[in-house]
Amino acid sequence: MYISIILIGASCSSDKDEYVPIVENNTLEFKVPANFPEPTYNVSLNPPTEKGFELGKKLFYDGRLASDGVVSCGFCHIQDFAFTHHTHIVSHGVDGAIGTRNAQPLHNLAFMKEFTWDGVATHLDLQPIIPITAEVEMNETFSNVISKLEKEPAYVTLFAQAFENKKIDSENMLKALSQFMIMMISSNTKYDRIERNEGSVFTEEEVAGFELFTSKCATCHAGTLFTDQSFRNNGLAIDPQYNDIGRKRITGLEEDQYKFKVPSLRNIELTFPYMHDGRLRTLMDVMDHYSDGMTDSETLDPMFKDENGTVTGIPMTAIEKEQIIAFLKTLTDDVFLNDNRFSEF
Amino acid sequence: MKKIAILLVTCLAIASCKSDDEGGSEPILGNLTLDFKNVIENTDIELGTNTYTNGSAENYKISELKYIISNIVLINDNGEEFKYPVDQSYFLVNEEVSTSKSIPLSDIPSATYTKIRFGIGVDQSKYPIESGTANFIPTAEEAGMLWNWSAGYKFIKFEGTFGDADTPFLIHVGSHGATLDNYKEVTLDLSSNVIVSDSATASIGISADIAKIFDSTNTHSLVEKSDIQVDPENAPKIAENINTMFTVTAVFN
Numbered sequence: 069m070y071i072s073i074i075l076i077g078a079s080c081s082s083d084k085d086e087y088v089p090i091v092e093n094n095t096l097e098f099k100v101p102a103n104f105p106e107p108t109y110n111v112s113l114n115p116p117t118e119k120g121f122e123l124g125k126k127l128f129y130d131g132r133l134a135s136d137g138v139v140s141c142g143f144c145h146i147q148d149f150a151f152t153h154h155t156h157i158v159s160h161g162v163d164g165a166i167g168t169r170n171a172q173p174l175h176n177l178a179f180m181k182e183f184t185w186d187g188v189a190t191h192l193d194l195q196p197i198i199p200i201t202a203e204v205e206m207n208e209t210f211s212n213v214i215s216k217l218e219k220e221p222a223y224v225t226l227f228a229q230a231f232e233n234k235k236i237d238s239e240n241m242l243k244a245l246s247q248f249m250i251m252m253i254s255s256n257t258k259y260d261r262i263e264r265n266e267g268s269v270f271t272e273e274e275v276a277g278f279e280l281f282t283s284k285c286a287t288c289h290a291g292t293l294f295t296d297q298s299f300r301n302n303g304l305a306i307d308p309q310y311n312d313i314g315r316k317r318i319t320g321l322e323e324d325q326y327k328f329k330v331p332s333l334r335n336i337e338l339t340f341p342y343m344h345d346g347r348l349r350t351l352m353d354v355m356d357h358y359s360d361g362m363t364d365s366e367t368l369d370p371m372f373k374d375e376n377g378t379v380t381g382i383p384m385t386a387i388e389k390e391q392i393i394a395f396l397k398t399l400t401d402d403v404f405l406n407d408n409r410f411s412e413f
Numbered sequence: 414m415k416k417i418a419i420l421l422v423t424c425l426a427i428a429s430c431k432s433d434d435e436g437g438s439e440p441i442l443g444n445l446t447l448d449f450k451n452v453i454e455n456t457d458i459e460l461g462t463n464t465y466t467n468g469s470a471e472n473y474k475i476s477e478l479k480y481i482i483s484n485i486v487l488i489n490d491n492g493e494e495f496k497y498p499v500d501q502s503y504f505l506v507n508e509e510v511s512t513s514k515s516i517p518l519s520d521i522p523s524a525t526y527t528k529i530r531f532g533i534g535v536d537q538s539k540y541p542i543e544s545g546t547a548n549f550i551p552t553a554e555e556a557g558m559l560w561n562w563s564a565g566y567k568f569i570k571f572e573g574t575f576g577d578a579d580t581p582f583l584i585h586v587g588s589h590g591a592t593l594d595n596y597k598e599v600t601l602d603l604s605s606n607v608i609v610s611d612s613a614t615a616s617i618g619i620s621a622d623i624a625k626i627f628d629s630t631n632t633h634s635l636v637e638k639s640d641i642q643v644d645p646e647n648a649p650k651i652a653e654n655i656n657t658m659f660t661v662t663a664v665f666n
Contacts, residue, residue, distance in 0.1 A: 188590050194564035210551040214551065238547045315590075318643065320644050321592075321645055
């Protein structure tokens with residue numbers, strides 16, 4: 069319903085363009101789902117508008133943000149797979165450059181405190197600086213991006229419609245990207261419909277899986293966002309190819325060595341491969357890692373050890389693993405994955 | 414735009430009426446320049462050539478010195494603060510570029526100011542867009558003052574070589590993530606009052622004693638650590654030292 073109103077609104081105003089020079093730029097409703105916490109993003113400081121959102125989406129899918137003119141944000145963040153880089157272990161960048169970490173899904177970003185696997189970006193507005201400027205990602209400078217956008221009449225028009233000062237600059241560019249990204253809310257899974265008493269019910273297997281999940285996984289994958297947003301070492305063996313020190317890169321603290329952000333599990337069925345470096349191919353591989361595959365180290369989360377310091381992982385039987393996976397699949401949001409508002413075409 | 418223009422005209426009209434009525438009590442705006450000088454032992458530093466000695470008796474040469482000055486506030490003789498518009502309040506001082514050391518501030522309410530406060534770096538709590546810092550990104554990026562793997566600024570970039578073998582040293586201090594915040598503000602008494610008016614551009618000479626980066630509140634030896642980047646132990650100490658290096662040396666009205 070809401071979508072159609074926006075679409076009607078958009079088409080009306082673009083029809084009017086031909087005759088009336090003033091384009092209406094309606095504010096979009098940012099709606100917090102009933103079962104969600106309050107957003108961390110201060111929406112009132114950058115309220116999404118029709119034109120701001122349209123601009124953000126155009127930027128998101130535009131290779132001009134990269135030095136090679138090809139690798140857009142949407143290149144590694146594909147909607148069909150909850151905005152991850154389908155089947156790619158680590159992200160790919162310009163000129164065949166290979167990153168060191170798995171592209172994370174993009175959804176419910178307005179509710180997150182810190183971004184990327186190690187939490188280096190503390191605000192959504194600033195997160196795009198990383199992929200745009202990173203050599204192994206889009207390898208571009210803001211000055212270059214701005215001068216490229218200034219040459220495009222479509223951007224000149226959109227920036228002018230979206231922002232009062234009409235300027236093509238870093239601030240407006242980042243604001244528009246945030247307007248697009250904060251609207252990307254995934255809250256229409258089977259799990260959500262059950263949590264909001266909208267008539268859905270779990271199967272027997274899913275019920276069993278939910279109970280197991282609650283007792284074995286929900287300490288970290290907590291709440292309706294399925295993450296406590298903490299950084300933890302979950303016992304992945306060190307991959308010498310990357311030797312990724314995790315959050316220590318940001319804090320410099322020994323205690324943060326090999327810690328990565330606890331990811332949300334929404335749409336987890338589609339965001340394979342898993343873990344910060346995409347080393348695990350399937351959800352069963354993930355279950356096997358937690359039950360039997362952990363490697364001990366100084367910073368391994370203590371919850372994976374017994375009182376004697378022996379690594380126990382999360383004990384699970386084969387059936388229990390299947391049940392947990394069945395529950396995890398109730399976190400797939402087909403409405404979100406097929407929402408035209410976020411689609412490139 | 415038209416709206417703004419009309420609004421402005423209206424404001425000006427009101428302002429001029431008012432000042433007629435009240436005998437010129439409306440703010441008169443003036444300009445002020447901040448002139449930074451990077452010195453060691455009261456002499457301008459020279460990049461590349463001169464050799465300096467720090468408190469740990471280590472000889473060093475400087476190849477690059479850049480830092481970010483931000484959030485400028487002027488405090489008048491009544492203790493009232495004038496906050497320079499935050500979105501225009503980010504400046505890069507680069508020793509190599511003499512124009513960068515002269516920071517022009519405009520539209521400052523005419524008053525007698527006795528103190529100045531500014532930040533060194535970018536206030537992490539105000540990183541987000543609402544602070545207007547995003548438009549500083551291209552400047553910082555071109556100067557190599559942005560860590561490209563992180564959404565953060567290098568507040569100071571101080572590089573050179575030390576010792577007989579000309580070993581490189583590299584000091585980059587900034588804030589990282591939510592845990593390591595090295596942004597600092599310094600308040601300086603003006604050596605004499607600065608009077609901002611519409612008749613002349615006043616200026617404040619600020620000297621940065623670069624030797625204090627190594628030796629001030631804390632002592633830093635390059636032999637012990639010559640590469641300080643994301644360093645929760647040393648970077649905060651260097652940031653404390655940097656906070657002590659500025660003094661006001663001259664005021665011109």
